[in-house]
Amino acid sequence: MSSRDPNHPSPTLSVAITGSGGSGVVTAGQMLLMAVADAGLYGLMGRSAGPQIRGGESAVMLRTGDHQIDCLDDHFDILIALDWLNVNRFAEEIPLTPESLIVCDPESGTVPEAIAHQGARVMALPLNALAKGVTEGRVNMVALGVIAELLGLPRQTMLSVVDKALKRKGAGVIDSAHQCINSGFDQPKSLQLRSKLPxxxxxxxxxxxSGNEASGIGxxxxxxxxxxxxxxxPxxxxxxxxxxxxxxxxxxxxxxxxxxxxxxxxxGGSFGGIPSLTATSGPGLSLMMEGLGLAVTSETPVVVANVMRGGPSTGIPTKSEQSDLNIALYGFHGDAPHLVLGALDIRDCAFTTEWAVRLSEELQTVAIVLSDQSQGQARSVIDPPPAAPAGHGRKLAQANEGDYLRYRLDPEDxxxxxxxxxxxxxxxxxxxxxxxxxxxxxxxPRDHQRQLDKRLRKLVNLDSGPSWAEIRGSGENCIITWGSSSGAAFEAANRLARLGRATRVIAIRLLSPLPENRLFEALAGATRVLTVEQNHGGQLYHYLHALRLLPDSARMLARPGPLPIRPGEIIQTMLEQY
Amino acid sequence: MSGNPVASPVTAKQFKSEIKPVWCPGCGDFSVLSAVTKALAYLALPQQNVALVSGIGCSSRLPAYVSVYGFHGVHGRALAVASGLKAARPDLTVLVAGGDGDGFSIGGNHFLHACRRNMNLTYIVMDNEVYGMTKGQASPTTSPDWAKSMLTPHGPGVPSFNPAAIALASGATFIARGFTGKPNDLAKLIVDAIQHPGFSFIQALSPCTTYRPEQNEWKKIVRPFDADVTADPIEAAQRIQADDGLSTGLIYQTRLPVWQPPNSISAEIEQLERGFQI
Known part of the structure; x- marks a missing residue:
């Protein structure tokens, strides 16, 4: 989605920061993202937290480069541990390679086995001592200086971010943060990354x-x-x-x-003529199903922005999963035609939510917009999001035009x-x-049949235009995906192409009504089809199969959250399956 | 209210639709329909500026029979639909109607919060102490020993719910009880309720001739409260608790801040978007 050639992205760098409650992991991550942005780059920052109300261990995962970044990489280049408390809970989420660099303070203990077994290089730095050397000094700011220097971010950029981010905290706090960052920069480092940021x-x-903010603006x-x-x-x-x-x-x-x-x-608000929305997650969506059927039947446009998390039941509230496709598609009792859309990445949360509102208003029905925790609670540096197709708006009745029939059958659409x-x-x-x-x-019976036909006709007649999916690449290999797995799919396709296996990606934005002819056309010539989604049951795969849109040979990569689908995993599956 | 709603220049008939009610002959809800249309006629509200919202049940059929904008939603959610409508369209006069099962059982939580939120809504509950549409089961206001339902052959066995007491405890600012045997008095209560700034609750005793024929006796025993309306919640509580649930009139009325979302434009979307620019 970047303005640069998406088929030839330049290398990126990935950083994980972990620490216990109060160590300032998230603050450091946010400031690092701001610095990356101020340096003219792009970045994606996801966060992982436990269920604690306040404090508790947390991790931020940041990937940065000179193009928009829509997924985490297969591994991290740097893991910096402010301490090792409870890090085991994140170990699975922070894959490292022997080339990766672990930065830690021996004072905090040795590298736990869950991390160490990956064989990454370890660089010991006296993070705590450096922080103690500064009045009111904090380890997270020292770490920020270390990371910035390793990544090749200009010192002044990092320091000005501190001025902005800590403005309200006063000159004393800013001054000690500056000193900490400088000490992190200046601390001699025995190891370096293989590359620096451009x-x-x-x-x-x-x-x-953030994805949630982008949905809001949309x-x-x-x-x-x-x-x-x-x-x-979330x-x-x-x-x-x-x-x-x-x-x-x-x-x-x-x-x-x-x-x-x-x-x-x-x-009620929409019945009153005001375009209306609610935001929720799986458990809330489950509770809303009866009301959504009412909106479909009474033809009252409403939009539900559903930010998915691990399910079913209370599931994993703080972590991501793409497992609400089934309820969004099939959760209603009765025959209830409606719209289901999925945002492909953080930037697309704005476009897709806006489009959902416009479609819902035009078709006078329900639109469910699916995003997820990995989008909603993550932040990204993005190109400004484009506007969605305007559509025709809600068709309103004019005053005193004679006998008014709210649910008249004659409009063809x-x-x-x-x-x-x-x-x-x-x-x-x-x-x-x-x-x-x-x-x-x-x-x-006649009224039921006719009104059912009418409500279905609105959806069947919809011409979605090209926005129904994001289609990139070409070749006999084809990945069909949706939602937050799309970024990893695009990246996997690029890497597969470089391996000599040209691969196209169809990332579906309009999941229902699915423009079947358009999907059929987009699939023309694809002989090796893989569906990719982050849920246990293969919800998209089964949906497309039920519509007879997939070749019999199609395979699926369906894995539950909370671990994100990574490009390497898609490539590996593609190579193994075909 | 001063004056007589029956003698209004705008006729109540104008507020009646042409649709024939599904109610049984002798149902109290006919009187509520009549009282609502009389009250609207008395207030001479433009029909298009009134909305009547309901849930599911015999009494919730009311909107189709009144010539205003109507919304007949799902079971128990009338107050939610109405609250959303009023928040989005404060210019409308919004009435909510339904039965005791709809309002106090499946919709009980919304009742508590609508009382507490004190939006400018008028809520009329047609209370017949039974689920009529599902053919005669105990509702939250049914007495514990009513054993005529096959679902609870020994009677519900739990104390009935006192709607006025709950409304008071939840912060309603207008609490009244009417009786369909006295439709003009009920119409006056509805006029007062619509004119009251804030959430007004009217429990309309409305006999079910089919499943609770014994309620036909109500006309002999229902009587007005022997005291005037009070603004003192303690006095109101005592009056409600001391009563057998068959005294009618305006029980409690007070002025508290009416909740309505603020409404003033101070920015354009482009300004909000600038907040994200690097």
Missing amino acids: TISVPPPRWNI ALRGGIRFVAAYPIT ATEMLEWLAPNLEKLGGALLQAEDELASINMII GISPMAIPGTEGCLYTADGLEHNERGTPSSM
Whole structure:
């Protein structure tokens, strides 16, 4: 998605920082990302935390380079441990190679076996002593200086980030942070990385944004002005960003008593003519299903931004998984045609959420937008996100145009004009009961058949245009994927191409209604097809198979979270399977 | 309220739709329909600026029978739909209607929070102490020894729920009880409720002639409270607790801040986007 040639990306560097609660891992990660951004580069910073309310061990994983980065790499170049407490919980998430560099302080103990067995080089540095040498000095700032120097980030860039990030903390804190960073820079290092980050002379315009914030901006771009929601990990930050910003645009956010309330509140808001959204995660989506059926039947457009986490049940609230595709597609009782979209990366959270709002408004139905924890709670330096196709907006009834039939059957596209309260001469009752054209409840077979046909027609007639998927590459090898696995798939395809195995990737954004003809065309000539997704059951694979869109020989790579799908894993599967 | 809702220049008939109710002959809900339309006529509200929201159940069929904008949602969620509508469209007059099962059982949590939130909504619960649409099961307001349901052949066996007490404890600012045998009094309560700034709750005793025929006796024993409305929650609590649940009138009314999201535009999207620029 970068402006540069995505088929020939230059090398990137990956850093993991781990530490116990209060050691400032996340602060260091965020400041490192800011420094990368200020240096004109791009970066992706994911975080992994335990369930502790406050404190507890955490890890940040940052990958940086001169192009937009949409997935973590197969391994890390640097692991810097502020301490080794509870690091075992992250060991699986931080793959290293013998070329990787572990930076740690012998004072914190020896490298734990879970990390050491990977055989990476170890560089011992007196991180704690350096911090103690500075008044109010902190180990995380020393580490930041060490990392910046190893990566080749300019010292001044790192120091100015401190000025910005710690502005509110006062001159004393800033001064000691400067001293710590300088000591990290100046500390002699026995080992170095094989490469340094490139220098960018004229950086392009970029944003520093989290996936949840990007979804929020997409929602507002699409026209959302009312949100009702119940707090849930990992979607809450979207709401926390939306609350003050909706208000600035004249909209409102209502904190509901539960998810049953949130979905019904936004149905109320949308019935009132205001484009409305809720954000949630798996358990909340499960609670909302009845309300979503009501929105489909009453033809009230609403958008649910579902930030996926490990499931089912409470599952793994703080970690990522792509396992809500099934509920998003099939969770309704009855026949309930609706939209399901998946954001391909952090930047795409903005585009896809905006598009979902516009499609939902135009088709007067439900749109479920799937993102996940690895997007929502991660930050990325991105090119400014593009606008989504504008669509036609909600078709409104005009006042006093004669006998008003809310659910009239004659529009060919199934989209009947909706009257907004306040419109004279169009009184009607929206209903979740099956109804006739007027909206009067009806249990007559004919009304049921016709209204079902009408609601389906809206979706069937949708021409999604090219936005339905991101398609790159060519060749007989084909990876079909969706959501946050897309970044790894694109990177895997690039590397496979360099290995002489030309590979195309179809990353599906519009999951329902799936433009089957377009997928069929995109698959033309593909003989070796692999579906890639981060869930246990192969939900996308089975969906596409049920639609008879995959060749019989298609294979699947389906693995549950929370470990991200990495490019190397896709390549290995492709090579093993074919 | 001063004046007589029956003698309004805008007729109640204008607020009645042409759809024939599904209710049984003699159902109390007919009187609620009549009282709602009389109240709207008295207030001379433009039809298109009124919304009536309901859930599921016999009484929740009400919106289709009233000529305003209606929303007939799913079971128990009427207050949620109405709260969202009012938050998004504060200019509308929003009424909510439903039954005792819809409001106090499946929708119980929304009732608590709607009382507490004190949005400017009028909530009319047609209480017949039974689930009628599913053919006669015990509801939260059914007495513990009512043994006519096959689902609870020994009676529900648990104390019934006191809606007025719960409303008071949850922070409602207008609590009234009406009776469908006195439709004009009920209409007056509805007018007062609509005019009350904040969340108003009316428990309308509405006999079910089919599953609770004994409620036909209510007309002999329902009587007005022997005291005027109070703004003192302690006094109101005592009055509610001392009552057998069959005294009618406006029990409690007070003024508390009405919750409504702030509404003023201070930025364009482009300004918000600038916050992300490096």
